[in-house]
Amino acid sequence: MASPISKIILFSFLLLLSLSISNGKKMTHMHFYLHEILSGSNKTAVTVVNPQNNDSSFGMVGVIDDMLRDGADPNSKLIGRAQGLFAGASMEQDNGLFTSLNFIFTDGSYNGSTLAIFGRLVSGTVIERPVIGGTGQFRMAGGYTISNQLSSNSMIFEVDAYVSHY
Secondary structure, eight states, X not given: OOOHHHHHHHHHHHHHHHHHHTSOOEEEEEEEEXXXXXXXXXXXXXXXXXXXXXXXXXXXXXXXXXXXXXXXXXXXXXXXXXXXXXXXXXXXXXXXXXXXXXXXXOSGGGTTOEEEXXXXXXXXXXXXXXXXXXXXXXXXOEEEEEEEESOTXXXXXXXXXXXXXX
């Protein structure tokens, strides 16, 4: 027969387990495309500070106001903007960029909500960055994004966001 102490421990464990399972958080998967324009009159990424050493991007600082669309086609539906900063923060050959972005949703079921994305970008690789917060429907958000550049000729990235939120 179980002792009263072991019953209390078992009850406490089950209570904590049930609280952690039913904490009210939702998991949302979103799939969209980030469109960046590097030249012309409508460019969405601008380098503000150029590095002193032309051999790398270390020291470069820039800003973006890219488009979030529901498709890879440049004429697909605009669902938001990706606004933020990037900086050349790597002295290595990979030219890694530090990025701090807000995904601002302006259409659809997440209209008015934002996600805060923070992390490293290395061109030509799968880009995984953490979601460190959000607003609106994404208050207290956490999670991650996975981005893939569709081709070396375009600055269109396929983005999958996996977001845990209340």
